[in-house]
Amino acid sequence: MSDPRDKAPNSPIVSRRALLTGLTASAATLLAACDKLGNDERFRKALFSAENMHKWLQRSLQDREALAHEFRADQRSPHFRGNGTLNPGTDAYKALWRGKFADWRLRVDGLVARPLSVSLAQLHAMPQRVQTTRHDCVEGWSAIGTWRGVPLRTVLDAAGLHTNARYLVFHCLDEMGQGPGQGYYESIDLVDAFHPQTILAFALNEQPLEVRNGAPLRLRVERHLGYKHAKYLSRIEAVADLAHIRGGKGGFWEDVAGYEWYAGI
Known part of the structure; x- marks a missing residue:
């Protein structure tokens, strides 16, 4: 079998190394051509940051709607462990759980034409999507499970995003010991929000979500590491930028532990 790296000089296949070299050269050219920007440390930091380069590379090398690998049901892990918080444990969450989440609502607001409150x-x-995918945790473990839920696109279309919306912020019922409204949250941009495999999941392996897995609803954004898959959802907020949301870095662990905001895999 031929080595896929052995491509003719005019091949449209571009290696990550070649693309990285090209991007770096282009950036250097831009800096040389514009002394004002070149001397701006904030600009240089943004241009050459590992996180931004990671995002540029992944989205340049792949179709933005390329699917994460999907598995057969018989390939599922025998046990899908919980990650992060296993139970929010607040009085408010306990009350919702005892009522089988009949009183729970998902709010969709911010920069939308039609704010929603959805049971x-x-x-x-709503129309549903089922996908069997691998969850990759930043701690180093993985598990395969079948998720059922509503494509996030469906909910966003119902709410009607304003043209200046750029990000979605997912607010959670998990307070992380910080108090109401100050606990776990995450965010993604609209490229990931409208990806076909980005769903609001309410079932795992054809059973309602258990508490440890994020009941009643969690985000599945399949081309990202596990900490982006926010659990215990209560609100989706459409915003123009992330600078004024909590710590300003786009997520709980990004704010408190320096995790990268873009966690694409």
């Missing part, structure tokens, strides 16, 4: 039953009545 779990209403989500179940």
Whole structure:
């Protein structure tokens, strides 16, 4: 079998190394051509940051709608462990759980034309997507599970995003010991929000989500590491930028532990 790296000089296949070299050269040319920008440390930091380069490379080398690998049901892990918080444990969450989440609502607001308040039953009545994918945790473990939920695109279309919306912020019922409204949150941009495999999941392996896995609803954004898959969702907020959201870095662990905002895999 031929080595896929052995391509003719005019091949359209571009290696990551070649693309990185090209991007770096282009950036250097831009800096040389524009002394004002070249001397701006903030500009240089943004241009050459590992996180930005990671995002540029992944989105340049792949179709933006390229699917994460999907597995057969018989390839599922025998046990899908919980990650992060296994139970929010607050009085408010306990009350929702005891009522089988009948009183829970997902708010969709911010830069939208039609703010929503959606029940779990209403989500179940929407068009659904089922996908069997691998969850990769930043701690080094992986598990394969079958997720059922509503494509995020469906909910966003119902709410009607304003043209200046650029990001979605996912607010969670997990307070992380910080108090109401100050706990776990995450965010993604609209490229990931409208990806076909980005869903609001309410079932794992054809069973309602268990508490340890994020009941009643969690985000599945399949081309990212596990900490982006926010659990215990309560609100989706459309915003123009992330600078004024909490710590300004786009997520709980990004704010407190320096995790990269872009966690694409």
